[in-house]
Amino acid sequence: MMDAAVIAGYGLRECLRRRVFLVVLVLTGAFLALYALGTKVAFDEIGRLGAGVAVDDTVLTGSTLLGLAMFTTLFLGAALAAFLTLGAVRGDAENGLLQPLVVRPVGRDALLAGRFAAAALVCGGYVLAVYAASVLITGAAGGWWPDSLISPGAGLALGVVLIAGLSLLGSIFLASTANGIAVFMVFGAGLAAGLLGQIGETLEVDALNTVADVTSWLLPFEALYQAGLADLTSEAGGLTGVIVRLGPFGGAQSGGALLWLWALAYLLLVGIAARAAFARRDL
Amino acid sequence: MPDAFACRALEKRYAQTLALRGVDLSVAPGELMGLLGPNGAGKSTLTKIACGLVRPSAGRASVDGCPAGSAPARAAIGYLAELFRFPGWLRGEELIALHQRLSGSGGGSAEQAELLELVGLAEARSMRVDAMSKGMQQRLGIAQALVGSPRLLLLDEPTSALDPAGRRIVRDLLRELRRREVAVLLNSHLLSEVELVCDRVAILLDGRIVAQGTPAELSRPRGVQVDTADGSRTFPEAGREDVPGIVAGLVEAGERVYGVRLLASTLEDAYLEAVGA
Numbered sequence: 001m002m003d004a005a006v007i008a009g010y011g012l013r014e015c016l017r018r019r020v021f022l023v024v025l026v027l028t029g030a031f032l033a034l035y036a037l038g039t040k041v042a043f044d045e046i047g048r049l050g051a052g053v054a055v056d057d058t059v060l061t062g063s064t065l066l067g068l069a070m071f072t073t074l075f076l077g078a079a080l081a082a083f084l085t086l087g088a089v090r091g092d093a094e095n096g097l098l099q100p101l102v103v104r105p106v107g108r109d110a111l112l113a114g115r116f117a118a119a120a121l122v123c124g125g126y127v128l129a130v131y132a133a134s135v136l137i138t139g140a141a142g143g144w145w146p147d148s149l150i151s152p153g154a155g156l157a158l159g160v161v162l163i164a165g166l167s168l169l170g171s172i173f174l175a176s177t178a179n180g181i182a183v184f185m186v187f188g189a190g191l192a193a194g195l196l197g198q199i200g201e202t203l204e205v206d207a208l209n210t211v212a213d214v215t216s217w218l219l220p221f222e223a224l225y226q227a228g229l230a231d232l233t234s235e236a237g238g239l240t241g242v243i244v245r246l247g248p249f250g251g252a253q254s255g256g257a258l259l260w261l262w263a264l265a266y267l268l269l270v271g272i273a274a275r276a277a278f279a280r281r282d283l
Numbered sequence: 284m285p286d287a288f289a290c291r292a293l294e295k296r297y298a299q300t301l302a303l304r305g306v307d308l309s310v311a312p313g314e315l316m317g318l319l320g321p322n323g324a325g326k327s328t329l330t331k332i333a334c335g336l337v338r339p340s341a342g343r344a345s346v347d348g349c350p351a352g353s354a355p356a357r358a359a360i361g362y363l364a365e366l367f368r369f370p371g372w373l374r375g376e377e378l379i380a381l382h383q384r385l386s387g388s389g390g391g392s393a394e395q396a397e398l399l400e401l402v403g404l405a406e407a408r409s410m411r412v413d414a415m416s417k418g419m420q421q422r423l424g425i426a427q428a429l430v431g432s433p434r435l436l437l438l439d440e441p442t443s444a445l446d447p448a449g450r451r452i453v454r455d456l457l458r459e460l461r462r463r464e465v466a467v468l469l470n471s472h473l474l475s476e477v478e479l480v481c482d483r484v485a486i487l488l489d490g491r492i493v494a495q496g497t498p499a500e501l502s503r504p505r506g507v508q509v510d511t512a513d514g515s516r517t518f519p520e521a522g523r524e525d526v527p528g529i530v531a532g533l534v535e536a537g538e539r540v541y542g543v544r545l546l547a548s549t550l551e552d553a554y555l556e557a558v559g560a
Contacts, residue, residue, distance in 0.1 A: 003385070006381075006384045006385060007385075017373075095368050097368050099336055099362070099367065100363075100364070100367060100369070100382070100427060102335075103335060103357055103362045104357060104385035104386050105354050105357045105385070105386055106385050107354060282297075282336065282338060283336040283337065
């Protein structure tokens with residue numbers, strides 16, 4: 001445990017020294033400023049024009065904007081997770097960075113656990129912080145607050161931790177560039193499957209729904225995101241509820257406790273697979 | 284006391300390539316063993332098996348009596364790879380401190396200072412790795428390999444980037460390690476270096492050990508050379524015991540003798556003969 005903590009501390013210090021945190025902070029600040037401006041303008045315009053139909057325009061605007069923020073947060077978190085882990089094993093081994101660490105008594109398990117812990121801490125913490133800031137901005141600009149505050153953010157955080165785990169697993173087999181491409185393609189496939197499910201549900205096409213369901217189980221980060229969207233407006237009813245659940249950034253789909261259990265089990269399985277693969281890898 | 288390193292019938296296969304074909308080798312505690320061989324002979328593979336980076340396909344390897352790659356074996360070794368890199372953002376003393384934590388060494392700042400002094404980097408302790416020359420990084424690599432006072436040091440081409448002054452530092456360091464009874468397995472292409480410092484030498488070719496012994500054992504007598512007023516004369520079949528007779532004969536014949544040398548093949552000759560070059 002202490003050995004993994006040493007490796008995690010090493011990873012975090014690397015992020016600090018290589019100005020990863022600084023770059024992320026500056027760019028995220030820019031995103032949040034843009035989001036604040038857009039949110040303020042959107043609420044002002046909606047209030048001035050009026051929706052003209054039987055929908056709650058505050059709920060519609062607030063949930064749509066926060067959905068956009070969650071989508072962006074998931075993407076930024078996934079990018080951070082991928083870049084922090086894509087070269088953790090094979091990439092570092094090819095550069096000669098890994099061998100001096102692995103031959104120490106701490107061993108491979110601690111190294112893997114430490115790298116994962118550092119990435120999970122950074123990405124999970126980042127996503128939670130950006131989500132919290134987005135909620136505050138939305139609330140301050142339009143007076144709208146999500147029906148559930150915690151679970152959408154926690155779902156996003158677990159989603160990017162899953163992506164970090166997958167990227168770490170991929171780094172055992174693939175060189176850095178190939179792994180980065182693979183992680184973003186998997187991420188894109190998850191989002192595409194979510195949108196297919198949304199279309200399938202609207203048009204009542206079973207095949208599309210099945211594809212979306214299977215993909216959600218295979219790549220639970222997308223299902224966690226959809227569950228988060230659903231939790232934003234879990235108490236919205238009528239036409240407003242129908243519209244916001246279709247949402248422009250992926251359909252809202254409640255996942256329930258089973259989804260969370262599966263996501264945690266999935267993470268455990270990824271960890272077991274990574275441990276077994278790394279133990280057998282010649283460096 | 285168990286051997287610092289021992290392997291029996293060691294084999295390693297990478298897909299279609301057999302990198303090691305039944306290697307038997309032992310390094311006694313405190314012994315400096317030189318490992319020679321052309322590129323692709325299996326030297327780095329053997330070293331990597333010793334430190335647990337590569338798993339053998341067959342045979343056994345042990346470090347200080349423990350299976351190579353096990354936690355106790357890893358605790359007993361220090362390793363510097365041929366192709367290594369340290370994070371450029373770390374300072375010299377921070378790198379040593381990191382490896383102290385990873386190896387469980389309680390040496391603290393005293394050990395950091397001693398190791399950096401040993402490799403001639405005392406003045407560069409606060410320098411970032413990315414500001415160091417390749418030679419400085421190589422010496423820093425040797426210092427990190429010595430963290431925790433290992434019983435076996437595995438050095439893969441440790442002087443390849445060093446200038447003559449740096450090589451002398453490493454040679455002196457290896458002698459100091461011998462005094463401290465640290466065993467060393469030294470991979471090198473620099474035969475003169477190996478000849479100067481190693482107690483024994485093993486020559487690998489195509490994954491097999493084709494010659495093994497002390498540098499003196501591997502070198503062979505090549506006669507006696509005598510400097511006279513008429514120039515140098517060589518007696519190719521003569522040995523040390525023949526010298527008095529040769530000198531007496533020359534003096535009797537009226538020649539003036541200025542010097543006598545025993546000729547022996549160098550380690551380089553032995554190496555080239557062993558690898559068939």
